[in-house]
Amino acid sequence: MKILLKVIRESILQALGQLRGNKLRSFLSLLGISIGIFCIIGVLSAVDSLEDNVRSSMAKLGNDVIYVKKWPWRDVSGEWWDYIKRPHPSYEDYELLNDRAKLAQLTAYHVVLGFKTVKYKSSSVDRAVLIAASQEFDNMFKLEFETGRYFSPAEYNYGSNKIIMGFKVAEELFGGLEATGKRVKLMGKEFEVIGVIEQAGDDLINPLDFDDCILVSYNSGRSLANLKATNVWDATVTIKAEDGVNLVDVKDESRGLLRAHRRLKPIEDDDFSLNELSMISSVFDSFFGVLNLLGIVIGLFAILVGVVSVANIMFVSVKERTGIIGVKKALGAKRYIILLEFLIESIILCIIGGLIGLTFVYIITKILTQIIDFELYVDTGNIMLGLFISVMIGVVSGFIPALRASNMDPVVAMRQ
Known part of the structure; x- marks a missing residue:
């Protein structure tokens, strides 16, 4: 357990060192992650805010109320003449x-x-x-x-x-x-x-x-x-x-x-038509489902760029520390220690990028709430989702560089 905690600590320090030592490269690498998280969580938060507002408004009609009307609460474009005679x-x-x-x-x-x-x-x-x-x-x-x-x-x-x-x-x-x-x-x-x-x-x-x-x-x-x-x-x-x-x-x-x-x-x-709130809710379910899907698709394209960027920075990091990796392995460091070291470093970088994206989402929602007089918010669920996506990006983008580092021959690595 002590070894694992030490690996995590060193990985965090190395990740921060990468950010300080290669500011432009790190900035460009994290930009894709930040934009991707901003797109996904921003759209999901906007849709959630809109959905809560609409559903709370519609709930005023009553979930336990039936409305007897001439027209049904659905599309009747093909049957209009049948209903107009009612x-x-x-x-x-x-x-x-x-x-x-x-x-x-x-x-x-x-x-x-x-x-x-x-x-x-x-x-x-x-x-x-x-x-x-x-x-x-x-x-x-x-x-x-x-x-x-x-x-x-x-x-x-x-x-x-x-x-x-x-x-x-x-x-x-x-x-x-x-x-x-x-x-x-x-x-x-x-x-x-x-x-x-x-x-x-x-x-x-x-x-x-x-x-x-x-x-x-x-x-x-x-x-x-x-x-x-x-x-x-x-x-x-x-x-x-x-x-x-x-x-x-x-x-x-x-x-x-x-x-x-x-x-x-x-x-x-x-x-006559017997209408109830669930008839409208089903329409909104489809509408909000499409909006959520749109936000996810937009975000995925930005995240794809971020994955490639972080993978690139990790490959560079592995190359720069090849000699150190060889020394660690020669002194008895296990493969999984080297693997975890670089994998955690990749995850930390992506979490930092994700936090930047979440911060921008929070700021933009507060500004828009004041401008458009409509409450937008970022709930805990979306924050946790943003962090989870960041961790998964770190795993995906850092796994191959980390695996490459863990498989290095110590003698060859030290010579390089």
Whole structure:
């Protein structure tokens, strides 16, 4: 064990000596390793940061929620005409599922009615997205309020002229004034603002961004538009599964209830889509897999250059120390000692190159986080991967020079 520790110590000193004694050669040799590690770990860190941001955003939709919609969450380019003829989910569909779905913990409904103009005195906001929502909408999507509240049961049932605004709509309409309690005009009617939804986060993809929306209760929305018309933008029934209930069972129950309610024959296809988060996740899995592969391929080309460079510096090192190798072997040094000496030296050089590459990744991620207002990070897993790759490069690039040194004849080596 003492011999091994001594070999490691001497190898480290010799590696540092190589760096000090041949600065330009060492710099050029380690440059390929540093660039390769920078490319691989940089891309993997960027993809991991992007993936975490996107997946955490999508998780807000709920892993235990089913979305009954006209359109499926997948590519329907070849079947577009079949889906366009489908009806939007109706309020009656929602009432049916709300009353009879035994595996559902919560059921909600909302209709998107398109862009509308909301006015307050001389101020107005155009292109605010109007949503007519059921009583359970706030619990389903866990709405957080900057000020105010959601519709009370009485306000909902009687279709009171109450309105809830997204953060940006309220900010543009009222400036610095308190929004709750103010009376605004929407589609020729006067509404009282009872709440402002908290500003959405800075996620790259935010599926629950209500900043540019205005909400009215479903019963109030019926006085503004024909909510059963085919020209509504979108309509959705959301079904949250009971705790511990398999989502597949909830889908099967919901499918059976909807097919019976819509009087579909056994041979007829569903005229609705039951969507869930896993359908989107599978698309992202493929997308992020391609990005990771791209980063690895780019990095491998840079690492290949680094392997050749480090192997070259190790061959030179072996040649420069041929006489010393002969003396060591003549004094009884075993082959594996000589092999380990040069192999560890190669690994140390590559680890130094890898650490330089990881340092640049860390610095660049911190700078970009400040510039683009999007959090990029280098996690422990990627750091360990970078060091592991560096060690493997050292083994690959240093093995043949080290083997050559260990196989030298001591007499011949000393003569050289």
